[in-house]
Amino acid sequence: MTAVTKDQILDALARVIDPETGKSVTAGNAIQGLTLRDGNVGFAIEVPPARGPRAEPLRKACEQAVSALPGVFSVTAVLTAHNEPPGGARPAPPQPARAQQASPAPHARPGHLRPRHTPVAPMGIPGVNAIIAVASGKGGVGKSTVAVNLALGLSRLGLRTGLLDADIYGPSVPRLLDIREKPQTDGRKLIPIAKLGIKAMSIGFLVTEDQAMIWRGPMVQSALTQMMNDVVWAPLDVLVIDMPPGTGDAQLTIAQRVPLKGAVIVSTPQDIALIDARKGITMFNRTQIPVLGVVENMSVFVCENCGHESHIFGHGGARATAEKLGVPFLGEVPLMPKIRETSDAGTPIVDYNPTGPEAHAFLAIAEQVAKAIAAPARAAPKIVIE
Numbered sequence: 001m002t003a004v005t006k007d008q009i010l011d012a013l014a015r016v017i018d019p020e021t022g023k024s025v026t027a028g029n030a031i032q033g034l035t036l037r038d039g040n041v042g043f044a045i046e047v048p049p050a051r052g053p054r055a056e057p058l059r060k061a062c063e064q065a066v067s068a069l070p071g072v073f074s075v076t077a078v079l080t081a082h083n084e085p086p087g088g089a090r091p092a093p094p095q096p097a098r099a100q101q102a103s104p105a106p107h108a109r110p111g112h113l114r115p116r117h118t119p120v121a122p123m124g125i126p127g128v129n130a131i132i133a134v135a136s137g138k139g140g141v142g143k144s145t146v147a148v149n150l151a152l153g154l155s156r157l158g159l160r161t162g163l164l165d166a167d168i169y170g171p172s173v174p175r176l177l178d179i180r181e182k183p184q185t186d187g188r189k190l191i192p193i194a195k196l197g198i199k200a201m202s203i204g205f206l207v208t209e210d211q212a213m214i215w216r217g218p219m220v221q222s223a224l225t226q227m228m229n230d231v232v233w234a235p236l237d238v239l240v241i242d243m244p245p246g247t248g249d250a251q252l253t254i255a256q257r258v259p260l261k262g263a264v265i266v267s268t269p270q271d272i273a274l275i276d277a278r279k280g281i282t283m284f285n286r287t288q289i290p291v292l293g294v295v296e297n298m299s300v301f302v303c304e305n306c307g308h309e310s311h312i313f314g315h316g317g318a319r320a321t322a323e324k325l326g327v328p329f330l331g332e333v334p335l336m337p338k339i340r341e342t343s344d345a346g347t348p349i350v351d352y353n354p355t356g357p358e359a360h361a362f363l364a365i366a367e368q369v370a371k372a373i374a375a376p377a378r379a380a381p382k383i384v385i386e
Contacts, residue, residue: 168223
């Protein structure tokens with residue numbers, strides 16, 4: 001089969017007419033970030049911000065047009081709306097509450113204007129019984145390593161497990177699971193890649209390892225929504241989401257779009273990491289998502305030759321933080337070369353040597369998370385901005 005080219009893709013998109021403008025979607029540079037690798041296509045469609053969900057039929061039409069090309073195996077199109085107002089003018093900054101002339105909202109306290117946002121109950125993913133997030137306040141604490149080994153541990157406990165890599169800018173799952181092939185499609189949705197007994201999906205499966213995802217917030221949100229809703233996850237007992245670090249748009253998108261059973265916070269023992277871990281716990285508390293517990297990664301370095309223990313990053317900080325904030329402490333994961341070596345090789349330690357001491361910590365954490373998953377379901381979160 002002849003390989004498809006970017007010019008052929010753009011020609012196909014040029015035949016898709018936007019019903020609201022009467023013009024081709026390629027007019028006015030509406031198609032952004034076109035990527036092509038081994039027949040797997042990705043691009044963004046830029047639409048006016050006010051158009052919103054009305055552009056969804058246009059997105060599907062673009063996907064169908066490109067999918068029909070010979071040599072195309074999968075298509076991922078996302079909507080983004082980040083045009084500036086005409087002339088580059090930006091909206092005037094909001095005035096302080098005391099200078100506004102609008103009447104206060106009903107039941108508002110005098111001198112306190114409360115923006116009212118009607119909460120939208122998040123929709124579940126069909127066929128997925130529970131969804132948990134593995135998060136961290138900052139990068140570099142081993143969150144993805146914990147997420148992958150936790151997913152493998154849950155699978156070893158007999159749970160049908162999926163793993164979603166939600167870190168658009170820095171996906172780690174392709175390397176941690178040594179996945180190099182591209183996901184297939186059933187004609188409507190992407191089929192996650194099965195590896196080591198779990199189902200996995202990552203934006204990194206669709207692009208080269210060194211390709212930077214230079215996307216703005218709306219594109220990231222759209223991509224995350226599609227990886228949750230446009231992937232054949234079912235049937236799963238639990239879906240583990242490897243969250244990007246921090247407390248930004250991506251985290252809020254996931255918190256608002258799916259009913260998370262809870263979140264696992266990963267931190268190292270050092271104070272600088274614990275500061276950001278506390279911010280992550282606060283974010284989940286404010287979005288009414290239970291914190292299943294805190295994991296202290298890289299808690300102690302154990303010399304492979306003599307067995308001497310060194311607390312390189314300090315010790316006990318995550319446990320103390322969990323106790324102070326009233327959330328469970330799930331356990332400590334040691335800093336051991338074997339964990340790093342197996343992760344870099346794409347054979348995580350829980351799969352490489354599940355009976356070894358290095359894997360024991362992850363399996364113990366998985367057992368506690370499994371018990372939390374089996375607990376009665378909570379009510380859907382309602383996010384209110386004060």
